[in-house]
Every structure is written in C-alpha cells, then in structure tokens.
Amino acid sequence: MPARTRARRRTYHHGSLKSALLEAALALIAAEGTDALTLRAAARRAGVSQAAPYRHFADKEALLAAVAEEGYRQLAAGMRRAAAAEGSSLERFRGLGAEYVRFARAHVAHYRVMFGRGVTDFGRYPSLHAAAEATFQLLVDAIARCQRDGLVRAGDARALATTVWATTHGVVDLWADGPLSGMTAEPLDVLAEAVGHDMFLGLAASSVPRGPTST
Amino acid sequence: MPARTRARRRTYHHGSLKSALLEAALALIAAEGTDALTLRAAARRAGVSQAAPYRHFADKEALLAAVAEEGYRQLAAGMRRAAAAEGSSLERFRGLGAEYVRFARAHVAHYRVMFGRGVTDFGRYPSLHAAAEATFQLLVDAIARCQRDGLVRAGDARALATTVWATTHGVVDLWADGPLSGMTAEPLDVLAEAVGHDMFLGLAASSVPRGPTST
DNA sequence: ACCTGAACACCGTTCAAGT
DNA sequence: ACCTGAACACCGTTCAAGT
Numbered sequence: 001m002p003a004r005t006r007a008r009r010r011t012y013h014h015g016s017l018k019s020a021l022l023e024a025a026l027a028l029i030a031a032e033g034t035d036a037l038t039l040r041a042a043a044r045r046a047g048v049s050q051a052a053p054y055r056h057f058a059d060k061e062a063l064l065a066a067v068a069e070e071g072y073r074q075l076a077a078g079m080r081r082a083a084a085a086e087g088s089s090l091e092r093f094r095g096l097g098a099e100y101v102r103f104a105r106a107h108v109a110h111y112r113v114m115f116g117r118g119v120t121d122f123g124r125y126p127s128l129h130a131a132a133e134a135t136f137q138l139l140v141d142a143i144a145r146c147q148r149d150g151l152v153r154a155g156d157a158r159a160l161a162t163t164v165w166a167t168t169h170g171v172v173d174l175w176a177d178g179p180l181s182g183m184t185a186e187p188l189d190v191l192a193e194a195v196g197h198d199m200f201l202g203l204a205a206s207s208v209p210r211g212p213t214s215t
Numbered sequence: 216m217p218a219r220t221r222a223r224r225r226t227y228h229h230g231s232l233k234s235a236l237l238e239a240a241l242a243l244i245a246a247e248g249t250d251a252l253t254l255r256a257a258a259r260r261a262g263v264s265q266a267a268p269y270r271h272f273a274d275k276e277a278l279l280a281a282v283a284e285e286g287y288r289q290l291a292a293g294m295r296r297a298a299a300a301e302g303s304s305l306e307r308f309r310g311l312g313a314e315y316v317r318f319a320r321a322h323v324a325h326y327r328v329m330f331g332r333g334v335t336d337f338g339r340y341p342s343l344h345a346a347a348e349a350t351f352q353l354l355v356d357a358i359a360r361c362q363r364d365g366l367v368r369a370g371d372a373r374a375l376a377t378t379v380w381a382t383t384h385g386v387v388d389l390w391a392d393g394p395l396s397g398m399t400a401e402p403l404d405v406l407a408e409a410v411g412h413d414m415f416l417g418l419a420a421s422s423v424p425r426g427p428t429s430t
Numbered sequence: 431a432c433c434t435g436a437a438c439a440c441c442g443t444t445c446a447a448g449t
Numbered sequence: 450a451c452c453t454g455a456a457c458a459c460c461g462t463t464c465a466a467g468t
Binding site: 034112114115116117120121122123129132133136143146147150151152153154155159160162163164165166167168169170171173174177178179180181182183184191194195198199200201202203204205206 | 249327329330331332335336337338344347348351358361362365366367368369370374375377378379380381382383384385386388389392393394395396397398399406409410413414415416417418419420421
C-alpha cells in the first residue's frame, strides 16, 4: 500500500495529477455530497499540497466544469443505451426519460454540479458545452423518431426537446432541492411519471382548438 | 445621518435587529447576487458584530429561509394580481405564468434563494413551507378555474399544477444557471412562451389515443 | 516543469465577557 | 436580554521558493 502510494505520487510528476484530481472530486461528491467538493479537499485526497491543483485547473470553477462534463458523458451513455432498446420509438423515448430520472436520483450530487451554479458560463468550457449539447441531441433525435412514426405531433424537434428537458429537469430540481420535496410524499419516479404523462397529453381540453394559439 | 444611524442602532436593542438583518440580506442579493449573502456581510450592513445574528437566526440557513419566504410572498402577490386581471380563465392563467417568469427574471438572485440548495428542508421552516404552499395553491386555483370553463382537460388540478410548475421552473432554471443559457440565444420570455405553448398542446400526435396511456 | 510552504482575505460558528 | 471580541476550523487564491 505505501509502495503503491509512492508509485502513484511519482506519476503526478509525469502528468497525471489532473486526472487524479478529477477522480478525487468525483469520489468526494459521491461520498459526501456537492458541498464537500473543495479544491483543498480534492488536493488532500490526491496527496498533494493545496496549491498544486492550480497547475492544472485555473480555478475551482474549472474543476467543477470537468466534473460536470464527466457527468454529461455518463448521462449520455445511459440515454444512448435506452434509445437503443427494443420497442416503438415512443417506448424508447419514454425509456430515455426514465434513464434521465434514474441518473439524477442515483447521482444527485453529480447532477447538481451539472446543473447548479458552480459553472456560470458553459461557453467558457467548450468541451463541457459540447458534452451537454450531445446529451441534448439524444433527446432531439428521440423526438424526431417519434415524429417520423406519427407518435408525436409535428413541430420543431429542438423546440419540443427543450420543453421536454425543461419539464424533466424541473421536476427533478423541485424534488431534489426545491419546495416540492416538502409538499409531496411521492418518490421522484412516480412524480416524474405523472408529469411526463401530463406533458405528453398536454393541458388543453379536447374541445379547445389545437392549432396555433392566439395572443 | 449619524443621528439616524444612532437612532437605528438603539432600536436594535429593542427587537428590530432581526428585520434589519433580513432587509440587509435582501439588499445584498439584489445588489451583489446570491453569493454575496453571507451572515457576516448582513451583520456588517446592519452595523452589528458578526456574532450578533446568532441571537435571531439559528444559523445561515435560517436567514436564507427568511429571505426565501419573503420571496414567495412577493411572488404570490404578483401572481394574485395577475389572477385577478380581466379576461377568460385561460388568459388569466397565462398571465399568471408570465408574471412568474417576470419575477424570476427581475429577481434572479432572490429566485435562486427560493429554489436553490440554501434551504435543504422546507419542513423545518413552517412559515416558509406555508408561503410556498400558498404560492402553489394560486396555480392550482387558476387551473381549476380553467377546468370549470372547459378550457383545460379534466384531471387532478394539483397534479396538473405540479406539471406546470415543474415545466416553468425548469425552463427558468436551465436558462438562469444551466446549459440552456449557452445553447440558445433566445431571451427567457420567448423561451418560456414557446415552452408554455408546447405544454398546453402536449406532445401527442392527434392520431394517438388521448386516454390513459398503457405502461 | 511541477510542486510546496506560507500567507492573505475571507467564511460559519462558538463562547466567554461585557452592558 | 442582547451584543461584542476573540478564537477555531475551514475556504479560494497567490507567490516566492524549492527540486
């Protein structure tokens, strides 16, 4: 064990401190939650001084961006799996939503880093931006498939995907951090299922014309 | 001015430090954003020592809860105004949503305190819980009115309101802190309008049966 | 080229002491 | 009863100095 520690420590000088810090950060949020992720704690866990991370990350936000990017990759991988499952395009679309919710519940702390205020401008982190965009694109594709099969109404798939994302993220966020946690006893799955169902059906009464609404 | 300061300071000893700290907190987030709200900064602004707030708030979370509660009151007041406006129940429902979005945009920092992770359990702050619940109830009432007028489909109004809240909060949150800010150039209003429209119409193609969906 | 040690300016929180 | 002063254990960040 001490030998392994020494060996690992030597490799830090060969360029692996960056990935070691990312791993430490992931371990920290998984074990102790979002707030436990500090630059100093990550450095401690990686066995380096508090100043060392600044050789590899400009500031704390840069570390958070790396953590968030990794989260989007993991989320996208799960969603890709769900999209490739058996069933109709609509069933696969629902499976994709279920996978999103499952990820959020299983990795709340990671989800918070991905959607929280730690990274204030995705534009400053191109690879994070790309990872988030790729994740979103999976949603767009799933919706487009449903439209091709006549299971989802016509309309800009990207706009519809935005609505779906907002709705799903909204219920997750209200449940995880917001007032909803105190206002309903239902577990997230049940809640998300009901919300997804409502979103699919819409609010309009069947007697109301379903064309473009007037101002 | 010094006289006023002295007078004010004297009143702290008569029970007004609590409200002075709340005012200071509100001023801080409005002027410098959510992160500027620290217990020490609030104390400084109120002209007392850093330890003084602990006479009135158990900890930082308790101050945040008071700030959040005030936010829900303000939001509810605006929504009540919108709900009382002229027009059909559906138009008033839309106005209520627009007012929600307007509040979020005009008071982002305050909105973040209301929905962020500063207060982790609304159940521990009964008056905050009540204020949030009252705000939510305005949504439920607006939906119930639309149902009575045959403009929104039948269904548990509270469940539908949850969907509406999740969707609206979701778009606001993705816009304010999330990846959406980097992925669309549209201002929040336009985005929210489109999302609200989609939510009203639903996703289902008209050929798809609109009864209870199968698993 | 990469890391350490020490420092600075902040936090939240506690507690004895003042009035 | 209410507030202050001083302290403790943390932060993020910087910078001279080491190897």
